[in-house]
Amino acid sequence: DTAVSQTPKYLVTQMGNDKSIKCEQNLGHDTMYWYKQDSKKFLKIMFSYNNKELIINETVPNRFSPKSPDKAHLNLHINSLELGDSAVYFCASSQDSSRGSIQYFGAGTRLSVL
Amino acid sequence: AQKVTQAQTEISVVEKEDVTLDCVYETRDTTYYLFWYKQPPSGELVFLIRRNSFDEQNEISGRYSWNFQKSTSSFNFTITASQVVDSAVYFCALRSTGKLIFGQGTELSVKP
Numbered sequence: 001d002t003a004v005s006q007t008p009k010y011l012v013t014q015m016g017n018d019k020s021i022k023c024e025q026n027l028g029h030d031t032m033y034w035y036k037q038d039s040k041k042f043l044k045i046m047f048s049y050n051n052k053e054l055i056i057n058e059t060v061p062n063r064f065s066p067k068s069p070d071k072a073h074l075n076l077h078i079n080s081l082e083l084g085d086s087a088v089y090f091c092a093s094s095q096d097s098s099r100g101s102i103q104y105f106g107a108g109t110r111l112s113v114l
Numbered sequence: 115a116q117k118v119t120q121a122q123t124e125i126s127v128v129e130k131e132d133v134t135l136d137c138v139y140e141t142r143d144t145t146y147y148l149f150w151y152k153q154p155p156s157g158e159l160v161f162l163i164r165r166n167s168f169d170e171q172n173e174i175s176g177r178y179s180w181n182f183q184k185s186t187s188s189f190n191f192t193i194t195a196s197q198v199v200d201s202a203v204y205f206c207a208l209r210s211t212g213k214l215i216f217g218q219g220t221e222l223s224v225k226p
Binding site for chain 1: 160
């Protein structure tokens, strides 16, 4: 049983398209996150939701919109994809939003924008 | 401001060698947490350890050990008798406020 699952694992698309990445966790956690890992492996948080409420919103273009229909799901929708959006996107979850709460990551979604 | 520095970008060792991955952090907070994650070639991120700022006890888990020293703001990770399966990118991370801040990662290559 995968604790944090993301779909799809790979996403290849053209510039200008709109795409979504889905994330689900079956750990009963309250908090979920989206991270971006660039080509140099640098990991940076994009968003965080706690019990469906947005609590972290980093400096991310408005083209990126997270949606949390319930606390087990956090999806990421990207409009008007650009070449620079090519990266690996990781979803994660933690028991709560406290600083000591361990974040468990999904396997990642590799997005390639052509 | 929070910052994590992993000065070693790449390390290459031969199997059975011991290797230490360095991590230096910066924070003004007195309460914070440090983490290590492993990213094997398959790409997923695997949690290894968490340490809070009030617990300076070193930890050993099998061939893995961690040395936390507040005096030097370091949280180093040692793999004893390395194996090929240890080849991965290892990330050190810090959380003292809202966000988990990652270091740049150290790519470890263990050759047979």
